[in-house]
Amino acid sequence: MKKEVKKEVNHAIRKRFNEVIYHVARYMEILLSVVILGVIALVGIRLVCDVTSREILSMNVDFFTEFLANALSLVVGVEFVKMLCRHSAQTVVEVLMFATARQMVVEHLRTWETLIGVIAIAILFAIRKFLMTEVDDMVYHERNKRKEEKQS
Numbered sequence: 001m002k003k004e005v006k007k008e009v010n011h012a013i014r015k016r017f018n019e020v021i022y023h024v025a026r027y028m029e030i031l032l033s034v035v036i037l038g039v040i041a042l043v044g045i046r047l048v049c050d051v052t053s054r055e056i057l058s059m060n061v062d063f064f065t066e067f068l069a070n071a072l073s074l075v076v077g078v079e080f081v082k083m084l085c086r087h088s089a090q091t092v093v094e095v096l097m098f099a100t101a102r103q104m105v106v107e108h109l110r111t112w113e114t115l116i117g118v119i120a121i122a123i124l125f126a127i128r129k130f131l132m133t134e135v136d137d138m139v140y141h142e143r144n145k146r147k148e149e150k151q152s
Contacts, residue, residue: 033084040077047071065106072102089132097124 047070054063079098083091103109104117 029084033081036077036081036084040074040081043070044074047074069102069106072098072106076102090128093124093128093132097121100124 047067051067076095076098079091079095083095100117100120104114104121109117
């Protein structure tokens with residue numbers, strides 16, 4: 001009888017410790033998301049300043065390629081922050097799609113590399129459309145867990 005009580009106490013302590021660690025990790029994710037968003041905002045401001053300070057006639061294809069690379073990197077960064085804040089399989093797929101599309105647009109890839117990128121994006125679209133359901137979504141599981149906790 002005494003061992004059972006001790007096991008229950010150890011289990012309760014372990015469960016509480018795991019919850020504390022989870023919450024600390026979650027707040028760290030939020031803090032890192034805020035820091036990343038701050039950097040994205042600063043780089044975005046710098047990007048706008050670079051465009052506005054440049055003479056129109058001095059803007060060439062190289063400038064546009066560099067601008068596009070930087071702008072799409074910011075878009076990937078924003079999608080990454082969304083992935084950190086909203087734990088869902090769909091946001092992971094979206095980040096992968098944006099990162100792949102960015103690489104294809106910015107880099108001057110060979111034909112077969114571009115084909116692989118297109119196939120990768122097509123696979124990601126197919127995964128999102130045919131294989132992902134709301135039940136697969138991590139947000140769905142968190143919502144159900146909260147509902148269960150409220151009911152008990």
